[in-house]
Amino acid sequence: ADPKLGIVYDAGGKFDKSFNQSAFEGASRFKKETNINFIEVQASSDTQAEQMLRGLARKNLDLIASIGFAQTQAVQKVAKEFPKVHFVLIDGVAQGANVNSVTFKEEEGSYLVGVAAAMASKSKKLGFVGGIDIPLIRAFACGYEQGAKATAPKVEVIQNMVGTTAAAWNDPAKGGELARSQFDRGVDVVFAVAGGSGMGTLQTAKEKGKLGIGVDSNQNALYPGAVLTSMVKRVDNAIYDSFMQMKNGTWKAGVTAKGLKEGGVDWALDENNRKLITPEIEKRVMGARKDIIDGKVKVIDYRAANHCPA
Amino acid sequence: MQPAVEFRAISKQFGAVRANADVSFSIAKGSIHGLVGENGAGKSTLMSILYGYYRADSGQILLDGQAQSIRTSQEAIRLGIGMVHQHFMLVENMTVLDNVMLGAEGGFQLAAQRPTVEARLREICARYRLDVDPLATIADLSVGAQQRVEILKQIYRSANILILDEPTAVLTAQETASLFDILRLFKEQGKTIILITHKLQEILDITDTVTVMRGGRVIGAVPTAGTTKEELANMMVGRPIENNLPRAPYHPGAPVLTVDNLQLQDAQQVKLLADIGFTLRAGEIVAVAGVSGNGQSELMEILAGMRLPTSGKLTYLGQELPYGKRHDADGLPLAFRELGIAHVPEDRLRDGVVKSFSVMHNTILGYQDQLKNRWGLFDFKAIAARCAGLMKKFDVRPANGDLRIGLLSGGNQQKVVIAREVLAQPKLMLVGQPTRGVDIGTIESIHTQLLALRDAGVAILLVSVELEEVRALADRILVMCGGRITGELKIEEFDTTRIGLLMGGMHKS
Amino acid sequence: MNNHDLPRWATAFVLPILNLLSAMLVAAGVIYLLGESPTESLGILLNSAILNPEGLGYTLFYASTFIFTGLSVSIAMQAGLFNIGSEGQMYFGGLGLTLAMLAFDSTLPAWALIPAAIAGAALFGALWAFLPGYLQAKRGSHIVVTTIMFNFICASLMNFIIVKYLIPAGEQNTASRAFADAAAMPLLNQWLPVLGETPLNISFLFAIVALAIYGVVVSRSAWGFKLRATGQNPHAAHYAGIRLSKMVITVMLISGALAGLGSVNSILGSTHYLSLNFVGGAGFIGIAIALMGRQHPVGIFLSAVLFGTLIQGGFDLSLEKPNIPTETFIFIQGLIILFCGAMEYFYAPAIAAVLKRTKG
Amino acid sequence: MTFADLHLDSVLVSTVRNAPVLIFAAMAGLFAERSGVIDIGLEGKILASAFVSAAVAFATQNPWYGVAAGMAISVALAMLQGYVAISQKGNQLVGGIAINIAMSGLTFVVAQFFFQQGGRTPDLGQARLFDVVLPGSAAVDNIPFLGWLYAHLIGGHSVLVYLAFGLVPVVHWVIYHSRFGLRLRACGENPHAADAAGVNVERQRYLAMLVAGVLCSFSGAYLAIVQSGFFLRDMSAGAGYLALTAMVFGNWRPVYTFLGCLMFGFFGAVQIQIEGVDLPVVGRIPGSLIQMVPYVVTVIVLAGLMAKSVAPKALGTPFVKSR
Numbered sequence A: 001a002d003p004k005l006g007i008v009y010d011a012g013g014k015f016d017k018s019f020n021q022s023a024f025e026g027a028s029r030f031k032k033e034t035n036i037n038f039i040e041v042q043a044s045s046d047t048q049a050e051q052m053l054r055g056l057a058r059k060n061l062d063l064i065a066s067i068g069f070a071q072t073q074a075v076q077k078v079a080k081e082f083p084k085v086h087f088v089l090i091d092g093v094a095q096g097a098n099v100n101s102v103t104f105k106e107e108e109g110s111y112l113v114g115v116a117a118a119m120a121s122k123s124k125k126l127g128f129v130g131g132i133d134i135p136l137i138r139a140f141a142c143g144y145e146q147g148a149k150a151t152a153p154k155v156e157v158i159q160n161m162v163g164t165t166a167a168a169w170n171d172p173a174k175g176g177e178l179a180r181s182q183f184d185r186g187v188d189v190v191f192a193v194a195g196g197s198g199m200g201t202l203q204t205a206k207e208k209g210k211l212g213i214g215v216d217s218n219q220n221a222l223y224p225g226a227v228l229t230s231m232v233k234r235v236d237n238a239i240y241d242s243f244m245q246m247k248n249g250t251w252k253a254g255v256t257a258k259g260l261k262e263g264g265v266d267w268a269l270d271e272n273n274r275k276l277i278t279p280e281i282e283k284r285v286m287g288a289r290k291d292i293i294d295g296k297v298k299v300i301d302y303r304a305a306n307h308c309p310a
Numbered sequence B: 001m002q003p004a005v006e007f008r009a010i011s012k013q014f015g016a017v018r019a020n021a022d023v024s025f026s027i028a029k030g031s032i033h034g035l036v037g038e039n040g041a042g043k044s045t046l047m048s049i050l051y052g053y054y055r056a057d058s059g060q061i062l063l064d065g066q067a068q069s070i071r072t073s074q075e076a077i078r079l080g081i082g083m084v085h086q087h088f089m090l091v092e093n094m095t096v097l098d099n100v101m102l103g104a105e106g107g108f109q110l111a112a113q114r115p116t117v118e119a120r121l122r123e124i125c126a127r128y129r130l131d132v133d134p135l136a137t138i139a140d141l142s143v144g145a146q147q148r149v150e151i152l153k154q155i156y157r158s159a160n161i162l163i164l165d166e167p168t169a170v171l172t173a174q175e176t177a178s179l180f181d182i183l184r185l186f187k188e189q190g191k192t193i194i195l196i197t198h199k200l201q202e203i204l205d206i207t208d209t210v211t212v213m214r215g216g217r218v219i220g221a222v223p224t225a226g227t228t229k230e231e232l233a234n235m236m237v238g239r240p241i242e243n244n245l246p247r248a249p250y251h252p253g254a255p256v257l258t259v260d261n262l263q264l265q266d267a268q269q270v271k272l273l274a275d276i277g278f279t280l281r282a283g284e285i286v287a288v289a290g291v292s293g294n295g296q297s298e299l300m301e302i303l304a305g306m307r308l309p310t311s312g313k314l315t316y317l318g319q320e321l322p323y324g325k326r327h328d329a330d331g332l333p334l335a336f337r338e339l340g341i342a343h344v345p346e347d348r349l350r351d352g353v354v355k356s357f358s359v360m361h362n363t364i365l366g367y368q369d370q371l372k373n374r375w376g377l378f379d380f381k382a383i384a385a386r387c388a389g390l391m392k393k394f395d396v397r398p399a400n401g402d403l404r405i406g407l408l409s410g411g412n413q414q415k416v417v418i419a420r421e422v423l424a425q426p427k428l429m430l431v432g433q434p435t436r437g438v439d440i441g442t443i444e445s446i447h448t449q450l451l452a453l454r455d456a457g458v459a460i461l462l463v464s465v466e467l468e469e470v471r472a473l474a475d476r477i478l479v480m481c482g483g484r485i486t487g488e489l490k491i492e493e494f495d496t497t498r499i500g501l502l503m504g505g506m507h508k509s
Numbered sequence C: 001m002n003n004h005d006l007p008r009w010a011t012a013f014v015l016p017i018l019n020l021l022s023a024m025l026v027a028a029g030v031i032y033l034l035g036e037s038p039t040e041s042l043g044i045l046l047n048s049a050i051l052n053p054e055g056l057g058y059t060l061f062y063a064s065t066f067i068f069t070g071l072s073v074s075i076a077m078q079a080g081l082f083n084i085g086s087e088g089q090m091y092f093g094g095l096g097l098t099l100a101m102l103a104f105d106s107t108l109p110a111w112a113l114i115p116a117a118i119a120g121a122a123l124f125g126a127l128w129a130f131l132p133g134y135l136q137a138k139r140g141s142h143i144v145v146t147t148i149m150f151n152f153i154c155a156s157l158m159n160f161i162i163v164k165y166l167i168p169a170g171e172q173n174t175a176s177r178a179f180a181d182a183a184a185m186p187l188l189n190q191w192l193p194v195l196g197e198t199p200l201n202i203s204f205l206f207a208i209v210a211l212a213i214y215g216v217v218v219s220r221s222a223w224g225f226k227l228r229a230t231g232q233n234p235h236a237a238h239y240a241g242i243r244l245s246k247m248v249i250t251v252m253l254i255s256g257a258l259a260g261l262g263s264v265n266s267i268l269g270s271t272h273y274l275s276l277n278f279v280g281g282a283g284f285i286g287i288a289i290a291l292m293g294r295q296h297p298v299g300i301f302l303s304a305v306l307f308g309t310l311i312q313g314g315f316d317l318s319l320e321k322p323n324i325p326t327e328t329f330i331f332i333q334g335l336i337i338l339f340c341g342a343m344e345y346f347y348a349p350a351i352a353a354v355l356k357r358t359k360g
Numbered sequence D: 001m002t003f004a005d006l007h008l009d010s011v012l013v014s015t016v017r018n019a020p021v022l023i024f025a026a027m028a029g030l031f032a033e034r035s036g037v038i039d040i041g042l043e044g045k046i047l048a049s050a051f052v053s054a055a056v057a058f059a060t061q062n063p064w065y066g067v068a069a070g071m072a073i074s075v076a077l078a079m080l081q082g083y084v085a086i087s088q089k090g091n092q093l094v095g096g097i098a099i100n101i102a103m104s105g106l107t108f109v110v111a112q113f114f115f116q117q118g119g120r121t122p123d124l125g126q127a128r129l130f131d132v133v134l135p136g137s138a139a140v141d142n143i144p145f146l147g148w149l150y151a152h153l154i155g156g157h158s159v160l161v162y163l164a165f166g167l168v169p170v171v172h173w174v175i176y177h178s179r180f181g182l183r184l185r186a187c188g189e190n191p192h193a194a195d196a197a198g199v200n201v202e203r204q205r206y207l208a209m210l211v212a213g214v215l216c217s218f219s220g221a222y223l224a225i226v227q228s229g230f231f232l233r234d235m236s237a238g239a240g241y242l243a244l245t246a247m248v249f250g251n252w253r254p255v256y257t258f259l260g261c262l263m264f265g266f267f268g269a270v271q272i273q274i275e276g277v278d279l280p281v282v283g284r285i286p287g288s289l290i291q292m293v294p295y296v297v298t299v300i301v302l303a304g305l306m307a308k309s310v311a312p313k314a315l316g317t318p319f320v321k322s323r
């Protein structure tokens, strides 16, 4: 029989232009290919996450995908209550014999776009616009900075955060304003890791004739010619794979950290940014990519190191 | 000749209250027509109907013989009706000029009109001998001056029918006299004036005819020339009114309050009170007379603990009043109440009552801490009983403690306030303008209560701008002007002229 | 204000019901336009939020928090203060609770932990309300403005504290560590198994007690009298010897403490850790509840339950009817506030006319 | 840190660009509140007009249709608010907050229904309002200071920015020097006096709400079709409340309110600049704490410098004939 599948998005919702949306895309791809449906819900608070997970578990679903670290505790708790149900947790690590925790090495993907940015920048001043100052965002920033500095030691990275409340992910005006102010200070490439607010950042980059870098999904197509590349985080693949494994009976619990090597993160090169990525840039990035995969370059994870070396 | 205004069978109901019942009478053109009646008799309601504020439930209004339906104040204004309301209808933070222009601006651009209007105002002021600066801000003006602004507004709009609802309630004798001069000038110009007042002497002084209302009905309409105060009072209240209330002989007891060298300055170092000194003894009523705004209110507020003096020595029953080292008077009135000082504030609506509270709750105000039990809770049964007793004793009408006090007439609100303070069995009672806007029946009962208190040995300090009231109640009179005491008289020396001079600042000679 | 001379039963029951129906009618229209059946949706909503015991448990769980924030806003409103800051006060109260738990949850016995948490939450909530209260009382700074500002400031400060100090090393979640199990509020399903797995806990009982105390204090105590006098007529309050600035500061402290207590239910009743932006608008909903419930304990309770119903039921409904996003219920909340809170007398003239006609 | 690190030029330009959202809304609130109607519903109106103007601009590919449509919805909401406050004599705070909440939900639902992008409208692309380049900007751009002043501070903004700044003297004039303003202020201070003087208070308040609706719509339109180029759920992000704060801060007076808006814009811009910069004395302030700078400044200014703010006396009280 077909597996019964479910997804619980976190407060950002499935159109957050970030990992929820990516998860949704992966699930949709699975559905399209297999014709197996899935249930999806959004939990606006941690309490609701638990309620939802339990509600879905009671329906005897085979696999529930929990998107976002905010659901960590809830998954841990509910997984214990329902040992027969399987869980995939994205971005967090939860204990349990029936839980597969998938985290991403955002720092590795960010490193690559940092390399590209440093190469593409004429002023050697790079910008970073984050949503809220939280470890996850810092991990992006830190990887980006490492990549940039490794490429051009003199490069300077200016960072700004949009805000401190949930509104910070939905404030494109502020996202744009931060970019403008960075451009005024000489920045010419900006990496936006701020959900919906980042849309404002990329938009402004286009308007000002500068370059933006997208995040999570491939955002190159948003403003072709103005988006240098995107740091893709393949939550979609993670979800797609989990669903597939469930269908094929190969699903396993555990903790996976997906980096470049595992195809969890990457940079995006397609027809939309083909013209922006010169052969030199491509070569340099691909080189770095290979070095990381081969373990020749070790990108520091801010979350583990608790500080940024760059 | 056609009457200027004719009411035909006007009725108006508010819920269960028949504010106006079948009111019919007419007012001759070019006359001054008095309208008297107890609080709640329906006078203001009738005038509000004439001015388009309320719609009558039934009946007709004729102006110059023409039936008119006046639905809004705009229509009333267009028909040449002007009204000076009991509570001034002025925008306090605007200038006189802007207040006059409001509603009659004459164009979209104010700047274009202002000089013309200002010139006209100055001209009107000169012609009617109105002392008003068109560029002054209303909030800075005395009550009397605000009153003049209201009149000015009406003259500017060339109202032909002028309604004045208790215009003299807040005026001094002199201000009243000059108001009446203006009204006479008006009358000479053929304008019609309707005057509502609770002071029967004023009716006799200035009106041509007078209509008496009671319980929403017209009791009678008589030419002023043929009537007397007693007759009018009788018609209003339905019983004769005693003017000279009985009182025990004057035997003052021990000093209760001694004020010595009291000074008060405001934040800008302006002297509001200077060198105030007097002694108040048990069993006497000392009245402070003066034109309002000469420091009486400040004096009362200091004595009640609502305000701190700048300096001075205030001794109350042998101890100094606890102004202490305070920065502000926050909470001080409570301490004063506990010492036995009761206070009937001048502005009862502002200070004395919480309009949205029931009468019963208002009887607690200021005494909340004395009435709570040891859990900090009220025993509402006992408080309701207390309230019922108080309402009975002081004849508060309607005697329903659950009613919001805002629904009571001013006179009855005042009775509640006085009753509350009397009930506290004070040793010193501060009373400000106790009968402002109150009808003669109620005045009589309030005066009776105050005299009874005096006879029981309470020291009473009375602030009043009504010389009649001062004469009726006081044992001694202090006259204030410009923040100083300009003279002191015994009641036997009562002399309107002399007091008038002292009130104007002519020093003790 | 609107004096339509309606009998009490009409104002107390008929009007609110008609208003609620109107809001539902508009909402039904929207749901219909979204392509779903309004009646079926209503059925699902009621079933999942009220009729189903577990759903009811969740409804009351949410309501428990809202009762506290509703009380917080209400009590300030009684004194004429419009405290928009309950959101921040609850957030900061959550910090107080968390600090207490982090310090003691391994040492203190269970019976002492909950009081410690309550004390921490109330203390920090009050603390966060103190400055706006003080500035209002002593400097005349507009409380609406200062409390709005303090919400923003709180969000920044909490962001900083949580990220910098509270996230356990190596964790992704922007939250403190989970507290010891002993620190959990006892769940009501221990006694009422029918509630199933709901986080409904003794906070709900505390909330009811708080409502009762609020009711008694406001309407029957001397302090409540002073409170209301201050709100209705500060001049008269001054005349009555009430210390206005002390009253303002005190009531803000209480208001903040009540808001802070809202965090006890949210944290110790459910998640057992402090997370970023865990308040999630409960403070703002408290404003709506205070206004709709007319600052009356019964009104506050009913409004809180109504909002709990919308959250719980709306949540389930969007699960069953993917065409109806949860945001629809935010819209419906707005409609209900509009009809029941702001246009409360909309039907009064009509009812008065009907009554008049039937009376003859 | 040096003075140059502050990038004052960039801060000023940013201030100018940030302020219009607040200016339009604050001026709208000023009209409403000066007439006696509390306008806590600015947020909802901004959001609604942001959505509608973005949606219509996208559908028609013409920003001006978007602006007009945003105006229509904002005015409709203002009229609803007016109906609640003026005709129904309901609680104005409740009415406003209801509108804010309802719009937060409804804009998402409708946006989702039509565009299926999670409460977002598609990018406006060419349907955005673009910045005005003053003639000769390119020529002067290289002149130090003057070039910057002309081409970047004064020039180089959208039409709506000029409208916002131009609005301030106009509002000042209307409030203090026109018949409309005189009546407006009278209705907010003492509606009974206005009524007795023959002013139709209800009509005046409805007119004020109408003006408020129109002005507020620009705020939303600016946000969506100038600043962002699309609509996103809850994108007003508290601008309505900030505008209200600026107005209270400015004591309900146009010029001071305007300064309040600039202050928010300015400190918002400064905050961006000092993020991650080593400041003298305090060192590097962490990002999340930097965010509170504008709000802390407001509280300090309110507590320290301002005299008691004086609201219009009749603010929030429905006008009922009879005293």
Ligand SMILES: Nc1ncnc2c1ncn2[C@@H]1O[C@H](COP(=O)(O)OP(=O)(O)OP(=O)(O)O)[C@@H](O)[C@H]1O
Residues within 6 Å of the ligand: B014, B015, B017, B018, B019, B037, B038, B039, B040, B041, B042, B043, B044, B045, B046, B409, B410, B411, B439, D322
């Ligand atoms: N707006 C109103 N709503 C309900 N009842 C009213 C209203 N206005 C007046 N009344 C009632 O109508 C009656 C007449 O009131 P009115 O104001 O006309 O009295 P009045 O003669 O002017 O009294 P006073 O001498 O105190 O000014 C009162 O008993 C009052 O109860």
Ligand SMILES: Nc1ncnc2c1ncn2[C@@H]1O[C@H](COP(=O)(O)OP(=O)(O)OP(=O)(O)O)[C@@H](O)[C@H]1O
Residues within 6 Å of the ligand: B014, B039, B040, B044, B086, B166, B406, B407, B408, B409, B410, B411, B436, B437, B438, B439, D322, D323
């Ligand atoms: N909104 C109202 N509802 C019910 N009754 C009212 C209302 N407004 C006024 N009244 C009644 O009208 C009567 C007269 O009211 P009014 O305000 O004229 O008293 P008042 O004239 O102020 O008393 P005073 O002249 O002594 O100040 C009172 O009996 C009062 O109860």
Ligand SMILES: [Mg+2]
Residues within 6 Å of the ligand: B043, B044, B045, B086, B165
């Ligand atoms: Mg009257």
Ligand SMILES: [Mg+2]
Residues within 6 Å of the ligand: B039, B086, B166, B410, B437
């Ligand atoms: Mg009267």
